[in-house]
Amino acid sequence: MxxxxxxxxxxxxxxxxxxxxxxxxxxxxxxxxxxxxxxxxxxxxxxxxPHASARRLRTRQSSTLGVRLEPVHGISGAVLDRFLHALVDSADERGMRILLFTATDVDDELAHIERLVEGSDVDGFVLSSTFHGDPRAAWLGTRDIPFVTFGRPWGLPDMDAAPHPWVDVDGRAGVHDATAHLLARGHRRIGFLGWPSPSGQGDERRRGWQDAMRASGLPEDAGLTCGDDVTAATATVADALRHGEGFDALVCASDTLALGARFALDAAVPVVGYDDTPVAEAVGISSVEQPLVEVASAAVELLMGAGRTVLPASTGHRLLAPRMVWRD
Incomplete structure (x- = not known):
């Protein structure tokens, strides 16, 4: 033609x-x-x-999804960058664009969202980094603004019945599988290094380690916590060793924590991180990988169904399985 x-x-x-x-x-x-x-x-x-501008005039929609570009914290901050790339690709397949905006905090983010909606600049939003007490879902829901979250609605008594759509990765299953693999290789004193509670993702990943240890009849008292910082992780593990704690393997809630732990432990002690970042690959740290392409595709599907316009309201969720990347 x-x-x-x-x-x-x-x-x-x-x-x-x-x-x-x-x-x-x-x-x-x-x-x-x-x-x-x-x-x-x-x-x-x-x-x-389809001619995008003609469709926008016909449907009175912007064919645009709004996403906050969050500050990068720690090594695992690269995960959101990879997710954004995958989201742009998935949105483009539906003739949609991604509008990025920055905000200093949640209140500032909601103010930006309100301005974008009032200006008819976007049809819906993709929220990330959900947390306990997150006010964004309720704020958007009461205003009938379409959105989907990358992250579960932590704190709800029944997250599967949430009034808004969400997609997440099963960190509990991922860490459980990593711990079970270490147990199968003969390790028995397997510790866990995570974030202070309450932390939706962090608590789920800790539970995965606890599940595997309990199933093997082993103690789950070797749990450590610190902020998501390499120096803090090194200091936390080193302090535990000075006080007589012994590990023959350590599972961590992030690659940032795993890198810090690696500096404090003997090279023969296996360390497992989470997020499979480029740093983990470069250093040779095993890690749990999130299927970010599938996450982005599911987020767009939950917002748009099978069509090319954002649904006025939708529910449902997708909990996706991660996979282990072993490097030792």
Whole structure:
């Protein structure tokens, strides 16, 4: 085809009307599955791409998702950068753009969100770094602003029944598998280095270690805590060793903590981190890897369903499995 494919070209190839093609692009839920598959095949064969600006005028939507660009803390801060790249790719597949903004704290973030909504600059938001007492979900929910969170709604009595969509990675399962693997290799005095509680992600990862230790009938008293800082981690582990604590392996809630622990421990003691950052790869630290491409894809799907516009309201969740990367 010498010219870019049009809706008329797709309709002709699929043997349907142009209105049906429009429904497939904007309201696929009203199209019969067999017709939907036929039209989608024609779109793929012809390489058709909807005219974004025309669709924005027609639907009165911006085709844009807002995401806060958070400050990078510690080595594992690179995870959010990788997630953003994956999110841009997933959004682009639906004809959506990502608008990044910065904020000094949660209140400032909500102020930015309010301005973006009032200006009709975005159709919905992807929130990250959820925490206990996080006010953002309730604030957005009461205003009927579409959003999805990367991170569970910590503190709710039943997170699976949350009134808003969320996607997360099962850190408890990931750390459990890492600990179980170390146990299978004959290690018995396996410690855990995590963050002070309450910490949604940190507490879940600690529980994974506890589950594996209990299942083997071993004590779970070798738990340490400190802030997510390399120097603090080194000092915390070194202090435990000075007070007679002995480890033959150590599992950590982040690669930042794992790197600090590595400096304090004998080289023969296995250390496992979390997030599989470039630093962990460079230093040779085993780590739990989050499936960030799948997280981004699930976040967009929860916001948009099978269509190309943001749903007015949605619920549901995805809890994805991580995988271990062993380097020793």
């Amino acid at each position: 010498s010219h870019p494919a049009t809706v008329a070209d797709v309709a002709l190839a699929a043997g349907v009307s142009r209105q049906t093609v429009s429904n497939v692009l904007n309201r696929p839920e009203v199209v019969r599955p067999t017709t939907l598959s036929r039209v989608q095949a024609a779109i793929d064969d012809l390489g058709y791409r």
